[in-house]
Amino acid sequence: MERTEKPVINWGQLFKDGVFAAIVAFGLFALMLGFKTDQTLNNEMVLVPRPMLLWSVVGLVFLARIAIGYWQASREGRIAPPKKATALWMLKAEKYGLPMVIGFLVAYPMFVLLTAGPQGAIKWIDNFGIQILIYIMLGWGLNIVVGLAGLLDLGYVAFYAVGAYSYALFATSEPIKDFLAQLIGEGFWQAWAFWICLPVAGILAAFWGVMLGFPVLRLRGDYLAIVTLAFGEIIRLVLINWVDFSNGYAGISSIPRPSFFGVPFNATDEGFSAKFGLEFSPIYRTIFLFYVILALALLTAAVSMRLRRLPVGRAWEALREDEIACRSLGINTVNTKLTAFAIGAMFGGFAGAFFAARQGFISPESFVFLESAQILAIVVLGGMGSLLGVVIASILLVGGVELLRELDFLKLYFGDGFDPAQYRMLIFGICMVLMMLWKPRGLISAREPTVFLKEKKIVSADHVKEGHG
Amino acid sequence: MEVFVQQLINGVTLGAVYGLIAIGYTMVFGIIGMVNFAHGDVFMISAFISLIVFMAITAVAGFSGGVVFLALLVALVVSMVITALYSWTIERIAYRKLRGSFRLAPLISAIGMSILLMNFVQVAQGARNKPIPPIMRDTINLFERNGFQVAISYKQVMIIAVTAILLAIFWYVVQKTPLGRAQRACEQDAKMAALLGINVDRTIAVTFVMGAALAAVAGTMFLTYYGVVVFSDGFVPGVKAFTAAVLGGIGSLPGAVLGGMLIGLIETFWSAYFSIDYKDVAAFSILAIVLIFMPQGLLGKPEVEKV
Numbered sequence: 130m131e132r133t134e135k136p137v138i139n140w141g142q143l144f145k146d147g148v149f150a151a152i153v154a155f156g157l158f159a160l161m162l163g164f165k166t167d168q169t170l171n172n173e174m175v176l177v178p179r180p181m182l183l184w185s186v187v188g189l190v191f192l193a194r195i196a197i198g199y200w201q202a203s204r205e206g207r208i209a210p211p212k213k214a215t216a217l218w219m220l221k222a223e224k225y226g227l228p229m230v231i232g233f234l235v236a237y238p239m240f241v242l243l244t245a246g247p248q249g250a251i252k253w254i255d256n257f258g259i260q261i262l263i264y265i266m267l268g269w270g271l272n273i274v275v276g277l278a279g280l281l282d283l284g285y286v287a288f289y290a291v292g293a294y295s296y297a298l299f300a301t302s303e304p305i306k307d308f309l310a311q312l313i314g315e316g317f318w319q320a321w322a323f324w325i326c327l328p329v330a331g332i333l334a335a336f337w338g339v340m341l342g343f344p345v346l347r348l349r350g351d352y353l354a355i356v357t358l359a360f361g362e363i364i365r366l367v368l369i370n371w372v373d374f375s376n377g378y379a380g381i382s383s384i385p386r387p388s389f390f391g392v393p394f395n396a397t398d399e400g401f402s403a404k405f406g407l408e409f410s411p412i413y414r415t416i417f418l419f420y421v422i423l424a425l426a427l428l429t430a431a432v433s434m435r436l437r438r439l440p441v442g443r444a445w446e447a448l449r450e451d452e453i454a455c456r457s458l459g460i461n462t463v464n465t466k467l468t469a470f471a472i473g474a475m476f477g478g479f480a481g482a483f484f485a486a487r488q489g490f491i492s493p494e495s496f497v498f499l500e501s502a503q504i505l506a507i508v509v510l511g512g513m514g515s516l517l518g519v520v521i522a523s524i525l526l527v528g529g530v531e532l533l534r535e536l537d538f539l540k541l542y543f544g545d546g547f548d549p550a551q552y553r554m555l556i557f558g559i560c561m562v563l564m565m566l567w568k569p570r571g572l573i574s575a576r577e578p579t580v581f582l583k584e585k586k587i588v589s590a591d592h593v594k595e596g597h598g
Numbered sequence: 599m600e601v602f603v604q605q606l607i608n609g610v611t612l613g614a615v616y617g618l619i620a621i622g623y624t625m626v627f628g629i630i631g632m633v634n635f636a637h638g639d640v641f642m643i644s645a646f647i648s649l650i651v652f653m654a655i656t657a658v659a660g661f662s663g664g665v666v667f668l669a670l671l672v673a674l675v676v677s678m679v680i681t682a683l684y685s686w687t688i689e690r691i692a693y694r695k696l697r698g699s700f701r702l703a704p705l706i707s708a709i710g711m712s713i714l715l716m717n718f719v720q721v722a723q724g725a726r727n728k729p730i731p732p733i734m735r736d737t738i739n740l741f742e743r744n745g746f747q748v749a750i751s752y753k754q755v756m757i758i759a760v761t762a763i764l765l766a767i768f769w770y771v772v773q774k775t776p777l778g779r780a781q782r783a784c785e786q787d788a789k790m791a792a793l794l795g796i797n798v799d800r801t802i803a804v805t806f807v808m809g810a811a812l813a814a815v816a817g818t819m820f821l822t823y824y825g826v827v828v829f830s831d832g833f834v835p836g837v838k839a840f841t842a843a844v845l846g847g848i849g850s851l852p853g854a855v856l857g858g859m860l861i862g863l864i865e866t867f868w869s870a871y872f873s874i875d876y877k878d879v880a881a882f883s884i885l886a887i888v889l890i891f892m893p894q895g896l897l898g899k900p901e902v903e904k905v
Contacts, residue, residue, distance in 0.1 A: 156683045160650045160676075161643070161722050174729065176653050281702065344890050350701060351633045355840065356889045359882040362837070366882070370875040498833070502709050509706050555717035561710025562692050569696060569703035 143198045150194035154187045162186055222573060226517045234262070234423055238416045247412045254415050257528055259422055259487065263480055264527045266426035268507040268519035270476030273433050275505065276514035277442065278469035279449025281354040283501050284341070284361025288474040290368065290496035291337045292330040292481025297381040297491050299326045323387035323486050327479060334478020335471040342470030346463055349452070361501055368493040380492025387486045389417055422483055429476045430516050436472070445469055503527075503557070510564045512571030521572055530557055600746040605870045606863070611754045611823065613862025614761035618816035619839030620846070620854035621768070622809025628785045628849035629805050630697060635708035636688060638836015639715035640810050644681040644817030645827040646719060648673040649728055652821075666733050670822060674760075678814040685810030689803055697802075712832070719829040729826040757819045764815055765855060768808070772851065781805055785849070834878060838865070841885040847898020856896060 163183040164176045241253045271285045299305060300322040309318045341360045345353055368375045375381070386394065394401045394414035401417075402409040436442040444465045447455045456462050485491050507526060511518025530553040564571075619641050626634040655669035692711045696703045734756070737749040772778035780801045783791040792798045820835070821827055842861040846853025861881065868880045888895065 153683065153687060156680060157687060160647050160680065161719070164650050164654070166646075166650060166653065166723055166728050168726065174653060174731075176650065176657060281705075344886070348889060348893070351705060352889050352893060354705065355633065355844075356886050358837075359886045359889075363879055363882045363886075366876070366879045370879070499713065502713065506706065506710070509702060513702075551721055552717075554713055555721055558710045558712070558714030558717060562707050562714060565703050565707040565710065566692070566695055569699045 138199060138202045143195050143202070146198050147191045147195040151187050151191035154190035155183075158183055158186055222517060227520075230517065230520050231427065238419050242412070242416075247410055251412055251415050254412075254419050256531055256534075258419050259415070260531060261523050261527050262419070262422040262426050263484060264504065264507060264523040265520055266422065266429050266480045266483075267477060267504045268511065268523055269426060269429040269433060269516060270473050270480065271504050271508050272514065272516070272519055273436070273445075273476070274469050274473035275508050277433070277437065277449065278445040278466065280466060280469060281350065281505075282357045282470075282473070283354045283498075283505060284357035284359070284364075285473070285477055285504050286496045286498070286501040287341070287357075287361040287364040288334040288338060288477030289481040289484070289500070290364055290493075291334045291474075292478030293485040293491050293495070294368065294375060294381075294481075295330040295333045295478070296323070296326045296482035297384045297485045298375075299329065300385045300485075301381060301383065319385050320388045320391045320393055322385045323482070324390070327482050330482035331475045331478045334481065335475035338470040338472075338474025338477075339467050342467050342474075346466055358498065358501070361496075362498060365493050365496050365498075368496070375493070378492060378494075380490060380494075381485075382490045384485050384489050384491070386414065386489060387418065387421060418483075418487055422480075422487075425479050425483060429479075432472070432476075434516070441465065441468055499554070506557075506561050510561070510571055512573035515571065515573040518571055518573035526557060526560065529560075530554075600743050600748050601870060603740075603748050604746075605866045607748075607750050607754060609863035609866035610859060611757050611862070612866060613859035614757055615816045615819050615823070615858075616835070616839045616842045616861050617855040617858025618761060618764075618812045618819075619835060620842040620858045621851060622813050623840050624843040624846070624848050624851065624854040625781075625805050625809050627843070629781065629788075629802055630693075630704075632693070632704045633708065633840070634693075634806075634809075635705065635836075636692075636711035636715055637809065637813060638834075638839065639712050639719075639832035640681060640685055640688070641813040641817050641820075641835060641839075642827070642829065642832030643684055643715060643719060644677045644810070644814035645821045645831065646723060646728070646817075646829075647680050647814070648677040648818040648821050649730060649827055651676045652730060661731065670733075670818070674815065674818045677818050678811040681810045681814035681817070682807040685806045685813075686803055689806040694799065694802075716829055716832060723829065725829060727826050727828045730821065732825060733822065753822055757823060760815065760819065764812065768812065769851070771808070777801075777804060837885070838881050841881055841888070844885065844893075845888050845895055847895030849899070850895070850897040853895055853897035 162179060164178055167175055167177050169175055237258055238250070238254050241250045241258075245253055267285070267289065271282065274280050274282045274285070300318075306318045310316075341357070345356050348356055369377055371377070388394070389401050392401050392404055393399065394411075394417070397403065400409065401407075401413055407413070437446070444455070444460045447458075447460060448462060448465050452462060455465075484495070488495075503526070507519055507522045510526070511520070511522035533549040533553050533556070536549040619637065622637045622640075623634060626632065626637070651673040652669050655672060656665060659665045659669070688711055692707045693704055696707055734752045737751040738755070740748045740750060742748065772781060780791065780796045781804070783794070783796055784798055784801045788798050791801075820831075838861055839858065842857035843854050844857070845860060846855070846857030861884070864884065865877050865881060869877045872880075
């Protein structure tokens with residue numbers, strides 16, 4: 130990179146900054162880290178001083194501040210590379226990256242199976258593969274609402290919950306089971322429940338999307354975010370308190386697992402392994418679930434890509450850029466917003482039904498505000514409107530914090546009480562803040578225009594106004 | 599009637615706590631137009647700081663009446679200072695650089711900050727409830743009828759009195775001092791204020807500091823009133839205080855206090871007469887209803903749509 134002149138590093142100033150940061154850090158942490166509130170066996174509260182921890186954190190802040198100051202000083206006078214190059218790179222990434230990622234995802238279970246063997250593979254396919262894919266699907270679903278239509282939704286987890294509870298309640302409902310047992314035969318509902326309830330869950334979630342979308346049509350920006358947050362919390366609180374309906378905190382258990390289109394995954398003669406002449410192993414179900422969620426996620430991606438090119442998709446993007454201009458050009462903003470809410474919610478419902486089927490057990494604990502924040506973070510960090518960005522952000526955020534569970538060897542250095550998984554959400558929060566400081570527009574922030582005159586020009590997100598929707 | 603008066607007292611006490619937090623939301627929204635999502639967690643941190651200071655003093659000096667009162671006072675002051683430092687740091691690190699960035703960025707950053715603070719406290723202090731021994735349990739009996747005792751506890755008197763005093767000081771600062779004038783100028787038009795020689799960055803930082811100091815008062819009161827605090831205590835009181843700010847009219851300081859009182863009263867009456875299980879549902883519903891039907895709030899200015 131070019132420099133206009135060699136940067137001068139003022140070490141005295143750096144040292145001063147470092148000392149100042151250390152003093153602030155001491156003020157912040159002297160009580161919170163310096164003392165730990167603990168309960169004795171007699172239930173008395175005592176304070177345990179932790180001077181070592183405090184001083185090492187303060188020292189770390191001192192060094193970090195100097196390092197950041199040095200880095201900033203050494204970059205001064207540097208000419209930034211032309212923007213266009215990065216934008217072009219992003220477009221290429223979006224164009225070629227997505228098929229590559231999809232190819233990798235399709236091959237992933239086989240790859241893991243070959244490297245880790247059937248025993249070790251379950252963990253990698255389930256904890257990483259399926260977990261990340263659920264978030265990718267939720268991210269792509271929310272992307273329709275936030276990324277395309279510009280409607281900031283902080284209560285997306287409500288639709289996830291609607292989907293999960295509709296599947297769980299229908300599939301475990303005795304009347305439906307008895308009715309179908311008389312009509313078609315015993316065992317039919319157990320085997321087919323997932324495939325019948327999946328569309329129902331999606332439709333119910335879409336219905337709730339419209340129901341909750343209707344009152345908020347006039348709201349925009351932060352206010353919309355807060356109201357959707359309130360709706361999400363209301364749904365969760367109702368699920369907790371309406372025990373007759375949802376069994377409250379205890380949740381719903383023994384939800385039927387999905388079958389291989391009618392063939393259950395069990396060790397009986399009728400089971401999947403016996404029918405296909407394979408040795409029984411739980412891995413087949415995991416692999417099957419992986420491909421189900423992959424198919425659902427790809428469906429979401431395909432639908433949102435197609436919709437973007439349809440009139441309704443263009444209306445969404447127009448709405449995101451400028452609602453008033455949109456209305457004066459004769460676009461029905463009510464219908465446009467409601468379709469965005471409904472379609473986004475529908476995919477949330479699909480993901481919810483899949484989640485319930487995969488877990489076999491759900492409770493309101495799974496649908497807290499933090500989940501909504503996590504999904505929104507994935508969409509925004511990925512770059513609003515970018516499908517590939519959502520994939521990258523999910524892998525980094527969900528996979529990254531999931532990896533922390535694997536870091537047991539750290540116990541060797543920090544002692545047995547050290548549990549890396551404890552720091553998952555802390556690191557998640559730090560990542561969210563740092564990403565916003567580093568790239569507020571997200572990782573993939575340029576996009577190809579859907580409509581153009583003569584020549585395609587890249588739309589860098591910096592030129593696009595934010596969604597006021 | 600007796601139950602009504604008793605609930606009125608309880609509601610005003612709770613409302614004082616919500617009102618103090620709501621001021622932080624409303625001032626920050628007024629001056630930079632962002633919802634400071636982490637404010638609820640700042641409130642929670644202040645309660646923890648009070649807890650630690652209180653425990654440290656009572657551990658050294660014993661647990662007699664005079665010491666408890668002094669310890670609370672010291673905890674209040676220390677908590678105000680350190681919480682203000684937290685809020686200043688948060689603004690400096692997570693929000694200042696994003697000013698003028700696109701609108702979602704500060705909100706996302708604030709949500710990230712909220713998650714960070716909550717989990718920082720969980721990691722640093724543990725996930726369990728942190729109780730303090732019961733303090734100031736004496737009550738003043740107001741009157742008795744039909745065998746129902748209407749009483750106000752010293753705690754409640756203290757909470758209401760401290761809130762009133764601090765609000766008066768705060769009101770004086772905002773209305774009568776050059777600092778308050780600078781704040782109001784930035785709220786009306788930051789660019790113009792900067793042209794007239796006001797240090798906008800500093801004024802915004804001071805706003806965060808003041809909001810946090812009042813939240814610290816609320817945090818200390820919350821700790822004395824309920825006698826227990828846990829790392830996740832920031833979210834629900836935070837949302838309720840935000841509801842209070844919106845209900846009173848966001849950007850309006852008397853509105854925040856009025857909204858806080860109303861939310862506190864609604865919550866206690868709802869719990870007393872309807873169902874305690876659904877009290878949070880009631881608060882969230884009020885938030886949604888007010889934002890949808892009356893976004894300018896009770897005392898706020900209507901927002902004009904600009905093209």
